[in-house]
Amino acid sequence: MTIERLETKARMSRIVKHNDTVYLCGQVCADATQSITEQTQTMLDKVEALLVAAGSSKQHMLSATIYLKTMTDFTAMNTVWDAWVPLGFAPARACVQAAMARDVLLVEISVVAALIS
Numbered sequence: 001m002t003i004e005r006l007e008t009k010a011r012m013s014r015i016v017k018h019n020d021t022v023y024l025c026g027q028v029c030a031d032a033t034q035s036i037t038e039q040t041q042t043m044l045d046k047v048e049a050l051l052v053a054a055g056s057s058k059q060h061m062l063s064a065t066i067y068l069k070t071m072t073d074f075t076a077m078n079t080v081w082d083a084w085v086p087l088g089f090a091p092a093r094a095c096v097q098a099a100m101a102r103d104v105l106l107v108e109i110s111v112v113a114a115l116i117s
Contacts, residue, residue, distance in 0.1 A: 027111070028107070043107060064111050
């Protein structure tokens with residue numbers, strides 16, 4: 001059993017690889033002053049870059065948990081999500097309303113994926 005941690009700091013690792021599975025820490029947007037659409041897109045861009053760095057891809061996502069500050073953003077977030085996830089490769093997913101670590105954040109995601117073999 002091997003565990004590899006990448007971009008590790010005192011509180012967390014951005015990527016953890018265990019056997020053939022990749023775990024990403026929660027990802028948020030690049031600019032929290034933007035709308036839910038832009039926050040979702042830049043958050044997903046970060047997820048995609050981390051998956052590639054870990055040896056995976058969005059086609060290999062197993063599960064995603066999405067946290068929304070308010071469910072009124074559900075439709076707008078899903079519009080970006082639906083355009084980003086490749087057809088036929090949707091992971092198991094949950095989406096919940098949650099308090100955010102910073103008030104300006106509208107969305108956060110946590111992803112688990114398989115390594116590309």
